[in-house]
Amino acid sequence: MLSAQFLLTAFVVVLAPGTGVLYTLAIGLGAGRRAAIFAALGCTFGIVPHLLAASLGLAAALHASALLFTIVKFAGVAYLLWLAYQAIRAGGALRIEPSREREPGWRVAQRGALINILNPKLSIFFLALLPPFLSGAPETATAEMMTLGAVFMAMTFAVFVVYGAFAAAARDWVLASERAMRWLNRTFAAAFLLLGARLAAERA
Template identity: 55%
Template sequence: MTLAFLVTTFLVCLAPGIGVVYTLSMTLGGGWRAGAFAVIGCTLATVVHLAAAMAGLAAVLHTSALLFQAIKWAGVAYLLWMAWGTLRGKGTLDVRAETPGAALRIVWRGVTLNILNPKIPIFFVAFLPQFITPGADGTAQLVSLGLAFVAMTFTVFALYALLAGTMRARVLSSERAMAWLRRAFAASFAALGLRLAFERA
């Protein structure tokens, strides 16, 4: 595992995407605890995508236009639903007291948001082999690189959650700030949904 791989992986994970937007909005809405469960959900989704890529599902998604489109449009619909819920104050920025099963719902929502992006396993298939050393056990290297990517995902998203947690008290004290944040996160989820809609296999 090289420094180039670690730096590239860090930058990939740092780039704002569905997982980052979800983690930030959950932390600002529910605090560090909610943010931590969001991080877990997004990381679990990365594990599933990695396993799918290694099992060859990425190749199937790349060659099967129907399957790719089905997953893609399910993802678009889910992101738009998240945007609507956030705008109404009943989604990720809902600051009401936690209800039973809230942690599981946060994790599940994080998994679902990221699972419904068919580009991720295809990305793994294209990205990871670039860092395999010729002559060594390719499978072992892929597993090692994949686990490192998962660990980096968890670390970077946890840092995002910590950052949002430190800002939460100031945000909650301002109704105007909360209103603008709802609009901003709703717009972010909608924009991510529209971007996904134009993705091609």
């Protein structure tokens, strides 16, 4: 069940840049290492509903219901567009600027969790990723999926913390350059817009 092949596959998936990585980088650059850890924690816990859905078979129902999939999908799209706005609005939650106020960690984590919760493709992703690594015993299938999912979550948190730490390390350099801040804010906004467009194009 917990094989080197699974660990390598999970590591490659976690390492690939996506919405959660982008959010953690933005938080690390804008608010520092502590906030980046909360961002990583939120993104990790946002996986839980999808893991439960895959383990309990609800992901298949989501995949089969075009209406339900569309509702969750466009809620996710709207949220990504809101994040894009927060990256360019003066005083926005994701905007990189020297005068930014420190946010409570729970709020940073909450936004990270919503990023993953509102992505319906994650449930289907787990439904496709985990079964090939199960032992094949029906009586232990759910427990095995939860175990593999927990390992995947631990890897997600660890990798995201590293991403956030690198971003936080570059924070002082970024804040010292108006041009760098302007360029990065626009880049993050554009990236969230593109991710929203990609999610909007997804089909169940």
